[in-house]
Amino acid sequence: VKVLNAYAGIGGNRHLWPDDWQVTAVELDPRIAAEYARRYPDDVVLVEDAHAVVMDRAHEFDAVWTSPPCPTHSRLAKTVASRTGRPLEPDPRLWEEIAHLRTLGVAHVVENVHVYYTPPIAPDVVTERHWYWTSAAPLMLTPPAGTRGILMPDTPASAYAAAYGLPMSPRGALSDSRKAFRNAVIPLEGLEVATAAFESALSMVSDGR
């Protein structure tokens, strides 16, 4: 099954995906992309704008996972904006990608934080940390053990790595490893949401259709 993994980060969502999925990852930050490539040497890694790839090339894949940046959607952003008086416009690319993938009818997952405003499209799956818009039927997730309360401002990368079961990165590989680990999707959630959402694509491929 050919999977697009857009805004790949260090690949928390991808960590438990089966070896036989052919993954193309897109990550704009070259150091994060290099660290992703070190972790997943069999994946194709593109250092490009993921939004353009999702909008222009999603139809080339059997299944699509996309994790657009959260800073303009998170409650924290709202707090910072109100404190500093900065205007805050939610980045519309999140909603464009959900609408595009739904229209295309491709198996997909769009992941983001709980947005601070009334969402124009309601999420299909809500977990402690994330909202997901997916092509999946409603699903039961295994509650992740040991991750409650991890989002403290000073939580180090090593605590995320331990709680999520992700290997640490070599010293100096990332310019902000705390941020990259904090951004990561809990791997078990990444597997369960993707497997459910990609089910139709996976069965079509295994049937040889």
Ligand SMILES: C[S@@+](CC[C@H](N)C(=O)[O-])C[C@H]1O[C@@H](n2cnc3c(N)ncnc32)[C@H](O)[C@@H]1O
């Ligand atoms: C929420 S994080 C991804 C987390 C990832 N799914 C995981 O589980 O580890 C978003 C990532 O998108 C990257 N990014 C931001 N804007 C981008 C763009 N226009 N194109 C590609 N990557 C981008 C950031 O560098 C960051 O690594």
